[in-house]
Amino acid sequence: MSQPLKLGVAGLGTVGAGLVQLFQEHGARLALVLGREIKIAGVSARARQKPRAIKLEGLPWFDAAEQLAVDPGIDVFVELIGGEEGVARAAVEAALKAGKHVVTANKALLAKHGTELARLAEAHGAALNFEAAVAGGIPVIKTLREALAGNQVRRVYGILNGTCNYILTQMQEEHRAFAEVLKEAQDKGYAEADPTFDIGGFDTAHKLALLTSLAFGTEVALDQIHVEGIQGISQADIEAADDLGYRIKLLGVALLTDSGIEQRVHPAMVPKHSAIAEVSGVTNCIAIDGDFVGNVLLAGPGAGAKATASAVAGDIGDIARGAFAAPFGVPAARLKPYRRARLGQHQGAYYVRLSVFDRPGAMASIAGRMGERGVSLESIVQRRPRWALPGIDARPKPGAPTAVILITHETTEEAIRAALSAIHADGNVSEPPQMIRIEPL
Ligand SMILES: NC(=O)c1ccc[n+]([C@@H]2O[C@H](COP(=O)([O-])OP(=O)(O)OC[C@H]3O[C@@H](n4cnc5c(N)ncnc54)[C@H](OP(=O)(O)O)[C@@H]3O)[C@@H](O)[C@H]2O)c1
Numbered sequence: 109m110s111q112p113l114k115l116g117v118a119g120l121g122t123v124g125a126g127l128v129q130l131f132q133e134h135g136a137r138l139a140l141v142l143g144r145e146i147k148i149a150g151v152s153a154r155a156r157q158k159p160r161a162i163k164l165e166g167l168p169w170f171d172a173a174e175q176l177a178v179d180p181g182i183d184v185f186v187e188l189i190g191g192e193e194g195v196a197r198a199a200v201e202a203a204l205k206a207g208k209h210v211v212t213a214n215k216a217l218l219a220k221h222g223t224e225l226a227r228l229a230e231a232h233g234a235a236l237n238f239e240a241a242v243a244g245g246i247p248v249i250k251t252l253r254e255a256l257a258g259n260q261v262r263r264v265y266g267i268l269n270g271t272c273n274y275i276l277t278q279m280q281e282e283h284r285a286f287a288e289v290l291k292e293a294q295d296k297g298y299a300e301a302d303p304t305f306d307i308g309g310f311d312t313a314h315k316l317a318l319l320t321s322l323a324f325g326t327e328v329a330l331d332q333i334h335v336e337g338i339q340g341i342s343q344a345d346i347e348a349a350d351d352l353g354y355r356i357k358l359l360g361v362a363l364l365t366d367s368g369i370e371q372r373v374h375p376a377m378v379p380k381h382s383a384i385a386e387v388s389g390v391t392n393c394i395a396i397d398g399d400f401v402g403n404v405l406l407a408g409p410g411a412g413a414k415a416t417a418s419a420v421a422g423d424i425g426d427i428a429r430g431a432f433a434a435p436f437g438v439p440a441a442r443l444k445p446y447r448r449a450r451l452g453q454h455q456g457a458y459y460v461r462l463s464v465f466d467r468p469g470a471m472a473s474i475a476g477r478m479g480e481r482g483v484s485l486e487s488i489v490q491r492r493p494r495w496a497l498p499g500i501d502a503r504p505k506p507g508a509p510t511a512v513i514l515i516t517h518e519t520t521e522e523a524i525r526a527a528l529s530a531i532h533a534d535g536n537v538s539e540p541p542q543m544i545r546i547e548p549l
Contacts, residue, residue: 113142113428114149114181116208118173118199119188120160123213123240124153126413127188127420128162138421142428152176177203184209184235184427186420192216204228204236209432211423213240213416219314222321222328226440235432237423242315243268243392245415246408247422252322252396253437259398261323265361265547268315270390270410271299271306272338272358276375277388279346280355286341298390308337309358309373316360319394320371320446323362325438329371329446336374345461345542348513349377352459352487355385359547368449376547377459383407384549395549452522454545457486460516460528461542463509464490470536471512477534481527482519489513509538515546 117124131138131146139145152170170176177185177199185203187210189196196217203210205228212218218225218238229236239249243266252261267273271293278289290307293299305311317330338358349356354377363370378385383405387393392410397403409415426432436443464470471490478485490512516524528541 110144112145112147113424114147114183115186115424116150116152116170116176116179116182116184117148117186117188118152118170118176119190120151120153120162120164121188122413123416123420124151124188125160125162126417127186128164130414130417130421132163134421138425142425144428146424146428149181150176150179173199174202177208178206182208184211184424186210186424187212187214187217188420190214190216192220197221200225201228204232204234207232207234209235209237209427211235211237211420211427213238213420215241215311215314215318219317219328219330222318222436223440223443226435226443229435230440235427236435237426237432238318238435239423240416240419242318243394243406243408244410244412245418246392246394246406246410247419248319248394248406249322250422251404251406252319253433256396256398256401256404257437259400261364261396261398263361263363263397264319264323264394265359265363266394267357267384267387267392268312268360268394268410269306269309269358270392271303272309272312273387273392274298274390275307276338276341276346276356276358279341279343280350281388283343283347285343286339307339309335312358312360312373316362316371316373319360320362320369321436321443323396324364324369325436325442325444326369326446327443328436329448332371332446332448334372334374334451338375340542341375342542344511345459345544348461348489348511349459349544350380351489352377352513352515353380354378354459354546355380356544357384357387361547363449365449365453367453368447370449370451370454372451372454374545376545378547378549382549452520452525454521455518456521456548457518457546458516458524459544459546460514460524462512462514462531463538464512465507465536465538466510467507473534473536474512474531477530478514478516478527480530481523483523483527484517484519486515486517487513
């Protein structure tokens with residue numbers, strides 16, 4: 109057997125403790141598979157005295173992660189602290205500059221500084237592996253970077269945030285309101301006390317930024333992503349979608365177009381019998397559309413101590429074998445600048461929900477506004493809602509608002525937005541129109 113591979117593990121929280129447990133349970137088997145032993149040669153966390161569920165006896169302790177990162181006794185620095193700046197960034201940079209390989213689960217750090225860290229890693233002949241940073245236990249980075257390298261990827265999209273998918277699934281299955289389900293998710297520990305990062309779509313955007321770079325060989329461009337969260341999704345939308353044959357999912361989508369790359373995070377309608385629609389609860393899934401392979405769908409646990417540790421261990425295994433690729437597939441110096449496609453030019457069909465005052469001429473005016481912008485309608489449904497809608501009575505009186513659901517044929521984002529803003533300005537609706545993109549699968 110070769111020399112053991114020596115790890116410095118910084119961060120002993122959910123993922124770090126999961127990793128220590130994994131090596132304690134599977135160390136011997138892994139050594140057989142890899143042909144060398146993996147040894148934890150040092151650990152670091154914030155509070156040494158903190159009671160922990162894992163055994164740390166005999167493991168050298170480092171008060172400062174930056175010190176562990178450059179310690180001559182380690183080959184690989186495993187960063188499981190988190191955060192886009194501060195200790196995590198400083199320690200990762202120090203490790204790479206010292207020629208140490210780095211494995212990290214830190215999507216925030218990579219989404220913000222991925223391109224420069226990849227350059228640093230390559231300049232120092234070090235690996236920078238981050239499988240756990242996107243969709244926890246699902247091996248999507250390796251799939252894109254290695255297994256599908258022979259393809260021109262056209263689109264990569266997926267459900268990348270378990271909290272949002274849990275909330276939307278509960279709203280769907282239990283007919284409950286967004287706020288009520290969010291509160292329950294917080295009580296169960298699925299959602300943070302401040303849920304903005306998840307429900308606002310930002311966590312999905314971090315992961316999407318990394319997938320885009322891997323799929324299209326472009327510099328990481330987090331600040332170029334169009335981001336919408338799920339806060340505006342009502343029970344009315346969930347149930348209308350169901351009636352129309354759709355489910356609503358928060359998707360991260362990266363799409364290659366003639367004018368550049370679309371990167372968008374938003375709630376989307378997907379056909380309810382599609383595989384992605386059936387991904388429920390906290391499960392994640394990613395679909396990759398490659399020109400030779402066709403459509404590949406990966407699904408599995410997107411978070412959690414064991415699933416995430418599994419991905420970290422896979423990255424460490426690659427380093428142990430000496431089989432590591434450029435962090436984003438192509439060498440960092442060859443990553444192309446990201447060219448953003450204008451969202452206004454996005455082509456697609458749309459779901460629109462309007463609260464229309466039930467009075468003569470209102471529907472004709474709405475149809476007219478759509479027509480002026482060249483938006484044609486596939487269906488119009490006007491009826492007494494079976495859902496509780498703000499301001500809408502189950503038995504509407506003449507003149508009171510009533511729910512109208514429109515599905516458009518394919519059009520541009522610019523056209524639908526212009527039509528909806530004219531409809532709103534005309535005063536025939538009691539609240540701003542709701543618009544949800546229909547993602548073709
Ligand atoms: N949790 C998941 O399911 C999951 C999934 C995918 C990716 N990730 C990513 O994995 C990383 C870690 O997440 P986590 O959930 O394991 O976080 P966590 O449970 O909050 O653990 C963070 C760890 O970092 C340590 N730490 C904090 N500040 C430090 C400092 N200044 N110096 C050294 N150590 C410090 C903490 O020390 P103490 O223990 O002493 O407080 C703790 O052990 C993050 O980047 C996260 O985005 C997590």
